[in-house]
Amino acid sequence: MADNRLIPAIVFGGLLAVGMIGAGALIGQGVVNARVGDRTVSVRGLAERDVRADLAILPVRFTASGEVLSEVQARIDGDLVIVRRFLAQQGYPADAVTLGRLEVADRRAREYGSQDQGPRFILAQTVIVRTSDVDRVQNTTRALNDLIRQGVVLQDFNGPSYIFTRLNDVRPAMIAEATASARSGAEQFAKDSGVGVGSIREASQGYFEILARDESGDERQTPEKKVRVVTTIRYALR
Numbered sequence: 001m002a003d004n005r006l007i008p009a010i011v012f013g014g015l016l017a018v019g020m021i022g023a024g025a026l027i028g029q030g031v032v033n034a035r036v037g038d039r040t041v042s043v044r045g046l047a048e049r050d051v052r053a054d055l056a057i058l059p060v061r062f063t064a065s066g067e068v069l070s071e072v073q074a075r076i077d078g079d080l081v082i083v084r085r086f087l088a089q090q091g092y093p094a095d096a097v098t099l100g101r102l103e104v105a106d107r108r109a110r111e112y113g114s115q116d117q118g119p120r121f122i123l124a125q126t127v128i129v130r131t132s133d134v135d136r137v138q139n140t141t142r143a144l145n146d147l148i149r150q151g152v153v154l155q156d157f158n159g160p161s162y163i164f165t166r167l168n169d170v171r172p173a174m175i176a177e178a179t180a181s182a183r184s185g186a187e188q189f190a191k192d193s194g195v196g197v198g199s200i201r202e203a204s205q206g207y208f209e210i211l212a213r214d215e216s217g218d219e220r221q222t223p224e225k226k227v228r229v230v231t232t233i234r235y236a237l238r
Contacts, residue, residue, distance in 0.1 A: 039237040040201055041189050045182030046230050047174040050213055053162035053223040056137035058129040059100070060087075062147075063155045065119035069104075076102070076123045079152045083127050086147055090140045092129055100126030124155060134162060134223045162223040164210055170227060175205060178231040186235045198236030206230040 060083055064075040080099075087097055103124040131137060137160050148154060183197070190197045206229055213224040 039195070040234050041186055041197075041237055042232060042234045043182045043185040043189065044230055044232050045178040045180065045185065046228070047178035047181065048226055048228045049170055049174060051164050051166075051170065051210075051225050051227055053134050053164050053225060054132055055163040055165050056129075056131055056134045056160050056223070057163070058131075058137050058140060058160040059126055060129070060144075060147075061100075061124060061126040061155050061157065062152050063122060063124045064153065065122045067120050069121050072119075072121045072123050076125050080125055080127070082150050082152055083147065086150075087127070087129060087140075090143065091133075091136060092131065096129055096131045098128050098130065100128055129160075137162075138223070159221050161220045162225075163220070164225050164227070167208060167210070167227065171208065174208075174227065174229050175231065178205075178229050179203075179233065182231055182233040183235075186233070190237060193237070196238035198238045200233055201236050202234040204232040206232065 062076075062079050062083065064072050064079060066072040066075070084097065088094075105122045105124075106120060107118065107122065108120050129137065129140070141160060144154065144157070186197050209228045210219060211226045211228060212219045212222050213226045214222075215226070219225060
C-alpha cells in the first residue's frame with residue numbers, strides 16, 4: 001500500500017521537474033531574444049560648413065571733455081557732424097546710421113567724488129552703423145584714422161560685430177549631412193562586427209554652433225565663420 005502511494009508521488013515529481021526544465025528553457029530563450037533584439041550602436045555624425053557674416057554692426061563712440069558743459073556739448077555736436085560726414089563719404093545710406101544715447105558725466109558730482117584736477121564734464125556720443133555690406137564695414141574700420149586726424153576722440157573702440165543670420169538656410173542640409181555621417185559610422189562599425197545596420201531607434205540633434213572659421217579669437221569680430229552641428233543616432237543591428 002505504501003508502494004501504491006509512492007508511485008503517484010514519483011510521477012508528480014517527475015512532471016514538476018520536466019515543467020521546471022521547460023520553463024527554464026523558455027526563460028533562457030527569452031533572455032537571449034531580448035539581448036539580440038536590443039543590439040544597437042550609438043554613433044555621432046558631424047557636419048561643418050564655412051559661412052560668411054551677412055550683417056555688420058559698427059559702433060563709433062567719441063568723447064569730449066572740459067570745464068564748461070555748454071562748450072563740451074558744442075564740441076560733441078561738431079564731432080557728430082564730422083562723423084556723419086565721414087560715414088556718408090564711406091558710402092552708407094542715412095537709414096544705415098543711427099544715433100545712440102548721449103552720456104554725460106560730471107566728475108565732481110557727489111556720486112563720482114573725484115578730487116583730481118581733470119576736466120569736470122565728460123560727454124560721450126555713439127553712432128551705430130548697421131548694414132549687410134560687410135566688406136564696406138571692414139574698409140571703414142581701416143579708415144577710422146581719418147576721424148582721429150580731424151580731432152575726433154574715439155573711445156572704447158572694439159571693432160565691429162559680424163553676425164551670421166541665415167542659419168535657417170543651411171540647417172536642413174547640414175542635418176542631412178550629419179545624419180549621413182552618422183549612418184556611415186554605423187555601417188563601418190557593423191561591417192567590422194559582421195552584422196548589418198537596421199532602422200533608427202533614437203536620434204538626437206545637437207545644437208548648432210557658430211565659431212570663428214579658424215577657431216581662434218572672438219567669433220563676433222571676424223566675418224569668416226564656421227557652422228557646426230553634431231547629431232547622435234542609435235541604430236538597431238541585424
